[in-house]
Amino acid sequence: MKPVVPDNPAAMPADMPGDVLIVEDDVIIALDFEQTVAEFGVTSVRIASSVAEALALIAEYPPDFALLDIGLSEEKSFAVARRLAALKIPFAFVTGYSGDRAFPPEYSDRPKLSKPFSRDELFAILSDWRSCGAG
Template sequence: MAVSPRSSRLLAPLSGRRIFVVEDEYFLADDISRTFRALGADVAGPVGDLEDALRILHDGSILDAAVLDVNIRNEMIFPIARELKARNVHFMFTTGFDRITISPEFQDVPLLEKPIDLPAMAHRLAALIAEPQS
């Protein structure tokens, strides 16, 4: 039985997508990556510091979306977020902090508070990718 592209997208909603993961909590980063891969994604990273994040951001590869921890080793992720926004790459934030820590320029970016429901996050990211960029 052939699988239609639509049903394939339901079974693996991130299939064929390259998702950038920036998270400094090792086990959470690993869990996010495993979840995304199980849903068909190619994962860029995960990386746990801004220097490595910038390296991936500038390696010339295509990124379809990103999940960014707001606070990476006591540094705010906003320089990475600004560049993703300039490139029209969908992204969402994760944090253990309040939304008030988010720069006003990113108030429209989805924010998931830790602890995170990983399958729900992956499906929300897939829906975000499906939205047209403004």
């Protein structure tokens, strides 16, 4: 059964994360993510386009939840995933990779959104963000 995404922000679930970090190197995808996540009722959305930028944002103020594109320009986001896991911050991967060969075994239990994904799939991940492996 697919989740129904409410059109009315007042009808949004109260349990959305307050602050979401999006790690995405494609500006258009990042801006689309930001807009959609904000429409779901998330009050703060921060974007990083590299591992260094993401780690700096986490050090400045840890997010409630993060969405990590695996393949950034010339690096992978696994260093960010390690930091988030160490801080027990839930996160999900967003990827264009098919299959599980790109994922280290320690992340096999993490949710993955495959690009392209639907608005409903993103909503489902955010609605259930607390169960996205915080440890």
